[in-house]
Amino acid sequence: MEIIQTDIAIVGAGGAGLRAAIALAEADPKLRIALISKVYPMRSHTCAAEGGAAGVIKSDDSLDLHFNDTVGGGDWLCDQDAVEYFINEAPKELLQLEHWGCPWSREPDGSVAVRPFGGMKIKRTWFAADKSGFHILHTLFQTSLRFPSIRRFDEYYALDLLADDGRCYGLTALEMRSGEIRHFEAGAVIIAAGGAGRMFPFTTNGAIKTGDGMALAYRAGAPLKDMEFVQYHPTGLPNTGILLTEGCRGEGGILVNKDGRRYLQDYGMGPETPVGQPVLKTMELGPRDRLSQAFWHEQQKGNTVSTKWGDCVLLDMRHLGEKKINERLPFVRDLSISYLGMDPVKEPIPIRPVVHYCMGGIHTDINAATPVAGLFAAGECACVSINGANRLGSNSLTELLVFGRKAAMSAIEHLKSAPGSNNASALAAKAQESEARIRALFDKSGAKESISGLRNEMMHTLEEGAGIYRTGDRLAATCAKLAELRQRYADIEVHDKSKVYNTDLLQALELGSMLDCAETVAVGGRDRKESRGAHQRLDFTERDDNNFLKHTLSYHHPKEPPRLDYLDVVITKSKPGVRDYSGAHK
Amino acid sequence: MSERQIQLEVLRYDPETDREPRFQTYTVPCLNEWVVLDALNYVKDNLDTTVSYRWSCHMAVCGSCGMMINGEPKLACKAFIHEYPDQIRVEPMAHFPIERDLVTVVEDFITKFASVKPYLIPKEDKPVSAGEFKQTPAELMKFKQYTLCINCMLCYAACPQYGLVPEFLGPAAISMAHRYNQDSRDGGRDQRQEVIASHEGVWECSFVGACSEVCPKHVDPAGALQQVKVASTIDWYKEHLMPWSKK
Ligand SMILES: Cc1cc2nc3c(=O)[nH]c(=O)nc-3n(C[C@H](O)[C@H](O)[C@H](O)COP(=O)(O)OP(=O)(O)OC[C@H]3O[C@@H](n4cnc5c(N)ncnc54)[C@H](O)[C@@H]3O)c2cc1C
Ligand code: SF4
Numbered sequence: 001m002e003i004i005q006t007d008i009a010i011v012g013a014g015g016a017g018l019r020a021a022i023a024l025a026e027a028d029p030k031l032r033i034a035l036i037s038k039v040y041p042m043r044s045h046t047c048a049a050e051g052g053a054a055g056v057i058k059s060d061d062s063l064d065l066h067f068n069d070t071v072g073g074g075d076w077l078c079d080q081d082a083v084e085y086f087i088n089e090a091p092k093e094l095l096q097l098e099h100w101g102c103p104w105s106r107e108p109d110g111s112v113a114v115r116p117f118g119g120m121k122i123k124r125t126w127f128a129a130d131k132s133g134f135h136i137l138h139t140l141f142q143t144s145l146r147f148p149s150i151r152r153f154d155e156y157y158a159l160d161l162l163a164d165d166g167r168c169y170g171l172t173a174l175e176m177r178s179g180e181i182r183h184f185e186a187g188a189v190i191i192a193a194g195g196a197g198r199m200f201p202f203t204t205n206g207a208i209k210t211g212d213g214m215a216l217a218y219r220a221g222a223p224l225k226d227m228e229f230v231q232y233h234p235t236g237l238p239n240t241g242i243l244l245t246e247g248c249r250g251e252g253g254i255l256v257n258k259d260g261r262r263y264l265q266d267y268g269m270g271p272e273t274p275v276g277q278p279v280l281k282t283m284e285l286g287p288r289d290r291l292s293q294a295f296w297h298e299q300q301k302g303n304t305v306s307t308k309w310g311d312c313v314l315l316d317m318r319h320l321g322e323k324k325i326n327e328r329l330p331f332v333r334d335l336s337i338s339y340l341g342m343d344p345v346k347e348p349i350p351i352r353p354v355v356h357y358c359m360g361g362i363h364t365d366i367n368a369a370t371p372v373a374g375l376f377a378a379g380e381c382a383c384v385s386i387n388g389a390n391r392l393g394s395n396s397l398t399e400l401l402v403f404g405r406k407a408a409m410s411a412i413e414h415l416k417s418a419p420g421s422n423n424a425s426a427l428a429a430k431a432q433e434s435e436a437r438i439r440a441l442f443d444k445s446g447a448k449e450s451i452s453g454l455r456n457e458m459m460h461t462l463e464e465g466a467g468i469y470r471t472g473d474r475l476a477a478t479c480a481k482l483a484e485l486r487q488r489y490a491d492i493e494v495h496d497k498s499k500v501y502n503t504d505l506l507q508a509l510e511l512g513s514m515l516d517c518a519e520t521v522a523v524g525g526r527d528r529k530e531s532r533g534a535h536q537r538l539d540f541t542e543r544d545d546n547n548f549l550k551h552t553l554s555y556h557h558p559k560e561p562p563r564l565d566y567l568d569v570v571i572t573k574s575k576p577g578v579r580d581y582s583g584a585h586k
Numbered sequence: 587m588s589e590r591q592i593q594l595e596v597l598r599y600d601p602e603t604d605r606e607p608r609f610q611t612y613t614v615p616c617l618n619e620w621v622v623l624d625a626l627n628y629v630k631d632n633l634d635t636t637v638s639y640r641w642s643c644h645m646a647v648c649g650s651c652g653m654m655i656n657g658e659p660k661l662a663c664k665a666f667i668h669e670y671p672d673q674i675r676v677e678p679m680a681h682f683p684i685e686r687d688l689v690t691v692v693e694d695f696i697t698k699f700a701s702v703k704p705y706l707i708p709k710e711d712k713p714v715s716a717g718e719f720k721q722t723p724a725e726l727m728k729f730k731q732y733t734l735c736i737n738c739m740l741c742y743a744a745c746p747q748y749g750l751v752p753e754f755l756g757p758a759a760i761s762m763a764h765r766y767n768q769d770s771r772d773g774g775r776d777q778r779q780e781v782i783a784s785h786e787g788v789w790e791c792s793f794v795g796a797c798s799e800v801c802p803k804h805v806d807p808a809g810a811l812q813q814v815k816v817a818s819t820i821d822w823y824k825e826h827l828m829p830w831s832k833k
């Protein structure tokens with residue numbers, strides 16, 4: 001097996017991975033950096049983010065307000081020390097991107113423009129039209145080309161972390177072009193491999209978001225945290241799950257039911273605000289979890305519009321006018337026309353809630369460090385947690401930057417203090433084991449299960465049990481089903497026997513990652529007997545701070561469901577309170 | 587639920603076993619609103635797990651799924667079945683070596699793209715703590731269109747010149763250089779110009795305009811090339827005929 005020696009290996013070249021790589025290269029040009037990604041960096045799903053990135057820059061805003069919006073939005077499950085760090089760093093990171101050329105939208109005087117987003121008391125979302133993530137990703141990728149020390153391994157699929165004695169010393173990865181497995185020897189590893197929305201059947205997430213990074217860390221002994229919190233975005237196109245950004249509502253779009261009623265006023269987010277004059281933190285600018293839940297209730301009441309793609313409500317943007325839509329939301333218009341055949345300038349667009357974001361992820365502390373020494377994580381795959389029970393829209397893009405950089409700094413500190421492994425032979429043996437695992441999967445024949453079949457069953461049981469509203473019974477059924485799927489997974493077969501760009505093999509591996517993550521979602525949800533943020537139980541309808549002001553930690557077991565443990569939330573200055581998104585909050 | 591059946595002819599090539607590419611035809615039941623990528627995914631999930639192609643976003647923004655569809659470079663996720671006859675042929679992008687099935691080797695593009703220094707080379711030194719560079723909406727508009735490139739390489743597959751002279755830097759790389767040259771914050775034009783004005787740079791372009799026609803993001807690389815060429819010509823004159831006027 002070819003060995004590639006590096007100081008720091010990064011798994012994932014999306015926003016978080018690229019930010020980490022640049023920070024490393026800037027800190028010390030002599031560091032050897034391996035940036036490993038299963039797709040070319042600009043294909044990473046950060047490119048799909050539309051709305052923007054939050055950071056305090058305007059004089060009417062303040063760090064305290066951003067703090068309160070984030071912690072309240074997260075239903076007090078955020079670690080407040082981490083939120084405070086995040087909010088302080090956010091403006092610097094967004095300015096840094098500006099200095100690297102990001103084409104942020106501007107005010108007439110040339111300063112950076114900001115737009116309102118759901119759950120925010122003040123406008124603070126930096127945006128680049130409605131392609132913010134795209135521009136962030138490309139700015140980072142292009143900037144990374146300045147640094148010769150960033151050695152890219154594009155289209156390499158990370159397989160297993162190599163740990164010895166509780167410390168991480170590298171990983172194995174499959175070179176997709178040749179089908180060969182490589183051993184990356186590294187003093188530290190940063191995982192930045194994105195989310196896992198593909199566990200669900202209807203999602204805004206691209207095909208690559210299969211939770212590989214989470215599963216890598218989980219199998220290597222790092223716990224996954226708060227996995228039961230899965231965010232639904234209220235406005236997805238009903239046929240494809242393509243997202244229409246929250247910016248639609250930030251700019252003044254309204255949501256109506258089949259009778260034309262702005263139904264959000266019936267769910268504690270009113271009083272109704274004038275059409276086209278959005279009021280922050282009210283009505284359409286309430287938080288995502290509340291909006292998605294309101295959809296569910298409307299559906300129960302029969303107030304939704306039925307379409308051939310299922311029940312929908314309508315997002316009406318017509319009053320914004322063609323000019324504003326073209327200027328601020330050109331991508332939204334293009335996507336609606338292309339994929340639904342409907343023009344938001346002329347007609348209301350049917351939409352429904354869609355799985356969007358994993359609040360949970362690899363357990364890290366405020367330094368982006370996991371409990372496994374030498375292993376760091378950042379971005380959507382990590383859970384610091386600044387997102388708590390419900391991520392505030394536009395905090396994630398900023399999080400990639402702040403904690404991508406932090407992970408890099410922490411990894412450098414780790415290198416300084418940590419001795420290299422003196423157990424090369426143990427690591428080599430682990431790498432061999434990893435190769436043998438893949439070889440066995442590759443060579444197996446005559447198996448009974450199909451990859452797409454198991455994947456469908458997984459998606460549907462998760463949607464059944466761990467959707468917008470959950471009950472103990474259905475969650476228990478989903479847990480049982482997932483345990484069954486875990487066993488049946490041992491009986492899948494890779495039909496493609498070519499070593500070159502074998503996507504059959506990759507899909508088999510990705511399914512394994514998703515099954516690992518899915519079980520933590522269901523088991524975590526089953527045992528969290530309360531309703532908080534995105535985790536809503538019909539059998540435990542209230543938030544229970546006495547018992548559950550805690551993070552869920554799931555530990556991997558090779559043959560059994562995850563073992564759960566709990567960790568207290570860090571509260572510094574904001575005592576758990578009531579989330580108020582009615583017009584009365586001023 | 588199927589509304590229509592199509593015959594999807596897929597170019598297959600496995601370098602380990604095939605001496606040359608061949609076509610394999612699949613009958614696919616399609617919904618009217620499907621894109622070609624949906625049909626490929628149907629094949630992969632239901633008929634043949636060995637077909638290889640790249641995709642991720644399914645919303646025309648990640649740039650992965652470029653391929654030839656009935657002979658034209660297209661994003662498979664933005665090629666609507668209803669715009670095609672019942673026979674749809676998919677092949678890997680022209681002008682790039684085939685790696686496997688619909689997957690091409692794209693290193694040539696990546697290398698060329700990187701060679702034009704596609705990053706901001708700031709005109710003035712300014713620490714981040716001093717705040718943002720001011721840029722008016724009008725200044726932004728000068729280059730915004732060129733920032734929209736998703737690196738899908740369809741323009742390379744369409745460019746006859748790239749097919750003939752593989753050294754040609756090509757439309758997207760040159761447009762990206764132009765994007766930074768036009769950015770009010772940038773001072774790196776001279777550095778980029780060294781690469782661009784070289785033989786394989788801008789002079790190879792014969793203004794067929796095919797690149798702009800196929801570009802799914804309306805970047806208009808042909809327009810960028812035209813502007814770069816004019817600017818390079820002026821540079822040449824300044825340098826050779828009017829050396830005193832050089833800045
Ligand atoms: C449609 C959409 C719109 C959004 N809009 C917003 C918004 O407006 N504002 C906001 O703040 N957030 C938004 N989000 C959320 C935000 O975009 C994501 O959370 C964020 O971009 C994730 O970035 P990342 O760097 O963690 O991961 P990604 O960008 O997903 O990158 C993951 C990387 O990991 C690599 N990888 C994964 N597995 C492996 C493996 N096994 N081996 C090697 N490499 C691997 C991939 O190749 C990729 O490079 C949006 C999300 C979506 C889906
Ligand atoms: S210029 Fe257009 S066609 Fe060429 S790579 Fe960019 S987006 Fe694709």
Ligand code: FES
Pocket residue numbers: 640641642643644645646647648649650651652661662663664
């Ligand atoms: S799948 Fe992303 S561009 Fe087609």
